[in-house]
Amino acid sequence: MAKVLVKGNEAIAQAAINAGCQCYFGYPITPQSEIGEYMGKHLPKLGRVFITAESELASINMVIGAGTTGTKAMTSSSSCGIALMQEALSAMCCAQVPGVIVSVMRGGPGLGNIAPAQADYFQALKGGGNGDYKIIVLSPSTVQEAIDLTYRAFHLALKYRNPVMLLADGILGQMMEPAEFGEYPYKDPDVSEWALDGANNRPARNVVSLHMPEGAMEELTNEIFEKYELVAQNETTYEDYKFADAKLVLTAFGSVGRVAKAAVDRAREEGMKVGLFRPITLFPFPDKDLNKVAQKADMILDLELNKGQMLLDVRSAVFGACPVEFYGRTAGGLLTPDMIFNKIKELYSTLENKTQAGVR
Amino acid sequence: MKGDLSVIISGFGGQGALFAGILLCHAAVFEGKHTTWFPAYGAEMRGGAVNCSVNISDREVPSPVIDEADAVIALNDASQEKFEHKVKSGGFMIINSSLSHIKPKRTDIDYIKIPLNELAQKLTQPAFVNVIALGAFLEKTKILKIESVKEVMKEMAKTVSAKKAALLPNNLESIEFGANIIRQQMVTV
Numbered sequence: 001m002a003k004v005l006v007k008g009n010e011a012i013a014q015a016a017i018n019a020g021c022q023c024y025f026g027y028p029i030t031p032q033s034e035i036g037e038y039m040g041k042h043l044p045k046l047g048r049v050f051i052t053a054e055s056e057l058a059s060i061n062m063v064i065g066a067g068t069t070g071t072k073a074m075t076s077s078s079s080c081g082i083a084l085m086q087e088a089l090s091a092m093c094c095a096q097v098p099g100v101i102v103s104v105m106r107g108g109p110g111l112g113n114i115a116p117a118q119a120d121y122f123q124a125l126k127g128g129g130n131g132d133y134k135i136i137v138l139s140p141s142t143v144q145e146a147i148d149l150t151y152r153a154f155h156l157a158l159k160y161r162n163p164v165m166l167l168a169d170g171i172l173g174q175m176m177e178p179a180e181f182g183e184y185p186y187k188d189p190d191v192s193e194w195a196l197d198g199a200n201n202r203p204a205r206n207v208v209s210l211h212m213p214e215g216a217m218e219e220l221t222n223e224i225f226e227k228y229e230l231v232a233q234n235e236t237t238y239e240d241y242k243f244a245d246a247k248l249v250l251t252a253f254g255s256v257g258r259v260a261k262a263a264v265d266r267a268r269e270e271g272m273k274v275g276l277f278r279p280i281t282l283f284p285f286p287d288k289d290l291n292k293v294a295q296k297a298d299m300i301l302d303l304e305l306n307k308g309q310m311l312l313d314v315r316s317a318v319f320g321a322c323p324v325e326f327y328g329r330t331a332g333g334l335l336t337p338d339m340i341f342n343k344i345k346e347l348y349s350t351l352e353n354k355t356q357a358g359v360r
Numbered sequence: 361m362k363g364d365l366s367v368i369i370s371g372f373g374g375q376g377a378l379f380a381g382i383l384l385c386h387a388a389v390f391e392g393k394h395t396t397w398f399p400a401y402g403a404e405m406r407g408g409a410v411n412c413s414v415n416i417s418d419r420e421v422p423s424p425v426i427d428e429a430d431a432v433i434a435l436n437d438a439s440q441e442k443f444e445h446k447v448k449s450g451g452f453m454i455i456n457s458s459l460s461h462i463k464p465k466r467t468d469i470d471y472i473k474i475p476l477n478e479l480a481q482k483l484t485q486p487a488f489v490n491v492i493a494l495g496a497f498l499e500k501t502k503i504l505k506i507e508s509v510k511e512v513m514k515e516m517a518k519t520v521s522a523k524k525a526a527l528l529p530n531n532l533e534s535i536e537f538g539a540n541i542i543r544q545q546m547v548t549v
Contacts, residue, residue, distance in 0.1 A: 003389065004389070005382075005385050005386050005389045005395070005397075171398065171424060171425070174398065174399055175396055175397060175398040175399075175424045176382070176385055176396070176397040176398075177385075177394075177395060177396045177397070177421070177424070178389045178394065178395065255424075258422050258423060258424075259422065259423040259425060261422040261423075262422035262423040265422070334425050335425075336423065336425050336426070336427045337422070337423050337425075337427055338427040338428075339427075
């Protein structure tokens with residue numbers, strides 16, 4: 001199949017359709033409104049469900065309803081809209097309801113603005129919902145990867161019976177580039193063991209997030225966390241870009257990852273040993289792999305379009321193996337290849353000086 | 361010109377700056393090249409400032425965000441002011457002299473002044489300043505063939521409403537006319 005020129009948001013929507021998404025529930029918000037628009041245009045023609053909900057709260061609760069029947073369902077929103085969904089995400093993790101949530105980040109806090117940002121890393125990864133829970137978070141850096149990870153999101157949601165978030169940002173949502181859809185590559189698990197499909201000829205069952213008997217909630221939480229352990233073992237993914245011999249390793253997720261590549265290439269052209277470690281799954285975070293990289297590197301430079309959020313996970317993974325620096329902009333301020341390159345030059349010269357002085 | 365090129369196309373909402381960029385990207389894909397299109401616009405509708413950054417390359421494009429552009433197409437005066445400093449040294453800027461009387465500030469870039477709105481009046485109406493500018497840009501850079509854009513236009517016409525599809529001949533005329541401006545040196549450089 002040939003490559004087509006496609007906008008990030010529309011690529012995500014078409015990929016969801018290809019993945020077999022039966023229901024889309026959403027409320028419009030910039031910079032992701034094209035997802036709902038696209039779904040509204042195409043889902044009804046396929047005999048599938050499209051509902052413009054009255055609010056984000058309603059959208060995510062409709063996803064829960066569909067999810068309990070084992071149906072592939074999704075919603076999409078942006079920063080302040082995702083904020084309204086946190087209670088439901090916690091409930092989904094507890095009741096083990098699959099569902100896909102697309103978050104296309106814009107400037108915040110508050111209503112913020114409609115410019116691209118990455119300041120909802122904490123929101124996605126550290127949650128605003130109550131209790132011990134984790135959602136699986138996938139971070140695309142190209143339109144092609146947005147397609148591939150949308151496929152993966154639907155599969156993982158069913159495989160692990162957990163909400164999966166595709167965490168994109170306004171750059172990726174709004175940009176266009178050539179990409180290929182291919183076909184949905186996964187074989188999804190049977191849901192008949194747990195899905196609410198009508199209790200005809202079988203005992204009644206329920207899917208709930210309230211577990212009152214003594215010890216029941218702790219037992220369930222332990223089970224769910226064993227599942228998260230499996231997710232970490234099986235699903236952790238990252239991209240290695242020229243970091244094998246790198247003295248300075250950049251860390252970046254999403255669209256910043258691709259911008260950082262341009263800076264790495266320039267630094268390499270000027271003889272600087274610089275590489276990039278780009279987490280693709282944010283939960284599970286590739287902490288063991290990053291630690292290995294940090295053991296060999298002289299310094300890590302974390303780059304984000306926020307005030308330093310993934311930074312905490314980077315520091316935790318590096319665990320003192322080498323110094324970690326941070327460089328970022330936020331709320332619509334963008335990092336360009338030049339800006340990153342200049343920061344690389346500045347930090348790299350301090351490394352050279354240290355080496356010359358015999359300090360490591 | 362070499363295989364890599366970055367351009368910022370800017371104007372006020374309604375002038376078609378974003379669409380000119382989309383045409384350019386489709387033509388790049390048509391020729392099998394890598395490309396990115398990244399828009400920036402305020403919350404405004406018609407009349408607000410809009411621009412898009414387009415990269416065309418033989419290799420994968422790492423950054424859709426442009427530091428310095430090889431070229432800027434400024435469809436109005438505000439765009440000229442906003443993006444004059446973004447042109448790479450040795451690059452060029454297309455200025456719409458129908459809507460901008462601002463004196464160029466730099467000596468290290470070329471300025472191509474085209475009275476786009478006035479020239480558009482000479483063509484079958486409606487004619488399109490964005491497409492005329494794109495024709496001039498392509499003829500100047502030779503980054504893609506004018507024919508590729510025409511093919512893309514014909515393909516697009518098949519997927520849009522009949523009302524829009526009826527404007528295909530006007531679009532074809534505008535792009536050819538834009539290219540002719542450069543071919544026949546009908547401009548003050």
